Amino acid sequence: MSNPKHISTILMETFQNPFSISETPGARQPQHIGARIREKVTETYGATLPVPGDFKPLTAEKISILRPLTVRNTPADSTEAAVQQYLRSIGISLDTAQALELCYLSHTFVHDSQKTTLPTLVYPFTVNGKLVSLKYRSCGYVPAKSPEKPDGYTKDWNQVTSHSEFGITPCFIDTIAPEHLAGQRVPQLIITEGEKDCLALYEAGYRHFISVPTGASSDPGKFLAPFVDWFAAVDSVILCGDSDYPGRQMTHTLCEFFGPHASLVDLPADCKDIADVLLKHGKEEVQRVIRQAHPRPTKAIRYVADQQNEIISILQNRYDHGYALGYGPLTDRVFHPDHTGGLVVVSGQPNSGKSDFLNDLMMHLMTRQDMRILFLSFEHPNKAKHIAHMVELHRQSSDLSLCPEEKMLESIDFLQHHMAHLDLQGEERTPEHILELADQHRRQSGLDYFIIDPYLFIELKPAKKNESETESIKHMLTLFQTWGQEHHIWVYIVAHPRKNPNNHGGFTNDDISPNDIASSAHWSNLADFLFVIKRENEDNRHYTELRMIKVRDQNLCSPGRTYYVRTDYGSYLEQPSPEACEEWYVEHMVR
Incomplete structure (x- = not known):
């Protein structure tokens, strides 16, 4: 060699x-x-x-x-x-x-x-x-x-x-x-x-x-x-x-x-x-x-060919047409969700009935559409009292003292299968931890609606140094919206408007604009639905107004106003006008 x-x-x-x-x-x-x-x-x-x-x-x-x-x-x-x-x-x-x-x-x-x-x-x-x-x-x-x-x-x-x-x-x-x-x-x-x-x-x-x-x-x-x-x-x-x-x-x-x-x-x-x-x-x-x-496969890029079947279904009118909330056609005209999920922002002046209206809305969704609800409600620290009110809505009565216990248990069993609370006592209140808990509930029990009322108690920690409150709000809303869309869950967040004091130091009854909400225009920019609840309770004016300010996909509904009267047990009934609301009020509520 x-x-x-x-x-x-x-x-x-x-x-x-x-x-x-x-x-x-x-x-x-x-x-x-x-x-x-x-x-x-x-x-x-x-x-x-x-x-x-x-x-x-x-x-x-x-x-x-x-x-x-x-x-x-x-x-x-x-x-x-x-x-x-x-x-x-x-x-x-x-x-x-x-x-x-x-x-x-x-x-x-x-x-x-x-x-x-x-x-x-x-x-x-x-x-x-x-x-x-x-x-x-x-x-x-x-x-x-x-x-x-x-x-x-x-x-x-x-x-x-x-x-x-x-x-x-x-x-x-x-x-x-x-x-x-x-x-x-x-x-x-x-x-x-x-x-x-x-x-x-x-x-x-x-x-x-x-x-x-x-x-x-x-x-x-x-x-x-x-x-x-x-x-x-x-x-x-x-x-x-x-x-x-x-x-x-x-x-x-x-x-x-x-x-x-x-x-x-x-x-x-x-x-x-x-x-x-x-x-x-x-x-x-x-x-x-x-x-x-x-x-690398990514959800961020969607090619036309990948959506061919869905496109044909839409053209043939075979797509998700959403569902009625159960109030009536006037409500459906301004608020008609589908199953995609996303972000719903609810606003209104203090004591305007936002939480009260949401309770009834969720009851409509549970009874009429079999939806599953998770409440993160800082407005209801006593969860048993909140559930007791939901029982009243389910039984359609404000006085259940004479109601047979088995009927109460029927309602409690119904709620057991349709709703739950997040109780953050001793827990972090950051958006990330809240979503971690909500996602745990989703995996265990299923979930269609997640209600955060109000957002004010959530801890917004800046994601980076010198991050402004506006940027922190954007981060939070994007987090909730993305999670909702991924899992087809509607995330409702109650956000109060900026204070607009009148001469007496209170709040005016002027209509709230999208830019009035909670120190950031991102509430309006990111919301899929944005509506304001306004309550009138004065002489000759007894009604609640839902004013839909923004609807992202207007194929099923569009911005507008709807009026309601409130029963004594907390349910809301759709009416065609403020005058019709007053007539109902005089007939049913004036003693």
């Missing part, structure tokens, strides 16, 4: 010829991937980042024991023969092994204090042609023991490094080194979990790839930090992780790191990684998998 070349000579000769760029049809080319990586890695290192030149080369002693693989199919060296046999078993040619500078040696591995010397494949880790680390992989042949345990190869690992304070580099990072690209761009950089996957990609014709340095647990904020500037030539990345749980975790981490610049692959069901794809299905299937890489 001829004397092998020194590994540093091999590296120098190999890297005089840069890797060619493999164009893939349909490759995405998002901009500023380098800027995103710089932003991410500065979270770990700060403004001063390591650079490729910071890595120290391995000592000549560690390099001199390596042997390059030859092209002979029957090498005289039994160790090389064993390594070549392993490579053939995973579908890797000697041409690929040589092009990627794989080496071999005999290495002693230790297992439970037992030493075993095995033929070993060596992966080189280079930075600008400088050998900075090695990874040993044992390739000892293991004969089949039974049909259930076929033959295979040992799988021992050992990493030899220059002990850089910046850790281990990605394997094959030199495939995007600027001096090897010579000004050319990299349409796609493929990132894998293991070095063997990179061999499979080279075998299938790809030339720009890296393997994360320490498997699925690798931190991209650390191992990519020295190479931020190299990514200026990269247009996009394809994440080609393993299909097992650690591999999926790694892919998720890299997705978060690269953001919109990353695409994902879908491996065949019988394959754990891209190396499996090559071995079981061949190069063409590897190319198909890479060619069909796709952006």
Whole structure:
């Protein structure tokens, strides 16, 4: 056997010829991937980042024991023969092994204090042609023991490094080194979990790839930090992780790191990684998998084709037409919800009957639409009294002293299956914690309506330094609205208007505008419905007015006013006008 070349000579000769760029049809080319990586890695290192030149080369002693693989199919060296046999078993040619500078040696591995010397494949880790680390992989042949345990190869690992304070580099990072690209761009950089996957990609014709340095647990904020500037030539990345749980975790981490610049692959069901794809299905299937890489699925982007059936249903008038609240057609004209969920803002001057009206509205929804309600009511500190009033609404009577107990129990049982309270005594009152509790109730019992009355007692903690009250309110409303829409729950929030004192220090009866509500225009901007409750209780004026100020989707209803009279047990009856309300009042309430 001829004397092998020194590994540093091999590296120098190999890297005089840069890797060619493999164009893939349909490759995405998002901009500023380098800027995103710089932003991410500065979270770990700060403004001063390591650079490729910071890595120290391995000592000549560690390099001199390596042997390059030859092209002979029957090498005289039994160790090389064993390594070549392993490579053939995973579908890797000697041409690929040589092009990627794989080496071999005999290495002693230790297992439970037992030493075993095995033929070993060596992966080189280079930075600008400088050998900075090695990874040993044992390739000892293991004969089949039974049909259930076929033959295979040992799988021992050992990493030899220059002990850089910046850790281990990605394997094959030199495939995007600027001096090897010579000004050319990299349409796609493929990132894998293991070095063997990179061999499979080279075998299938790809030339720009890296393997994360320490498997699925690798931190991209650390191992990519020295190479931020190299990514200026990269247009996009394809994440080609393993299909097992650690591999999926790694892919998720890299997705978060690269953001919109990353695409994902879908491996065949019988394959754990891209190396499996090559071995079981061949190069063409590897190319198909890479060619069909796709952006990370997101709910934020909805394509027309994905909604085709829903669009046709709407055009054919087969869609959610909502439901009546049960008051009558005048109410339905201004307030007719559907099942989408979202944010409803309720306002009105103090003592205008907001909470009282909501109690009756929720009773209508429970009895007529079988809706499930959760109350977070600071207006009703005594929850038993609140439930007792709901029983009166259910029995349609303000005096149940003579009502048979079994009838009361019927109503209590009905309410048990349709409503509950959040009681925050001793609990945090932040929007996040409130939603955590509400979501727990949703999962356990189901939920259609969540009533927060009023919002004033919620603790608004600034999400960031110097955040204004207006920004905190926006954050809170967005949180509730998003949760409601996600789970098809209508979140009602009662918000008082800003004080508008009259000459006597009280409140005027002037109509409330959207901008009058609780120190922020976001109440109006974010609400799906916004209505104001106003109570008139003066001579010749006895009615409650619901004024719908905003309806986001006006396909089913639109802004307007509706008038009601209140019975003695707290139910509201729709009337066509204030005059009709007065007539009803005189007939039924005047003694």
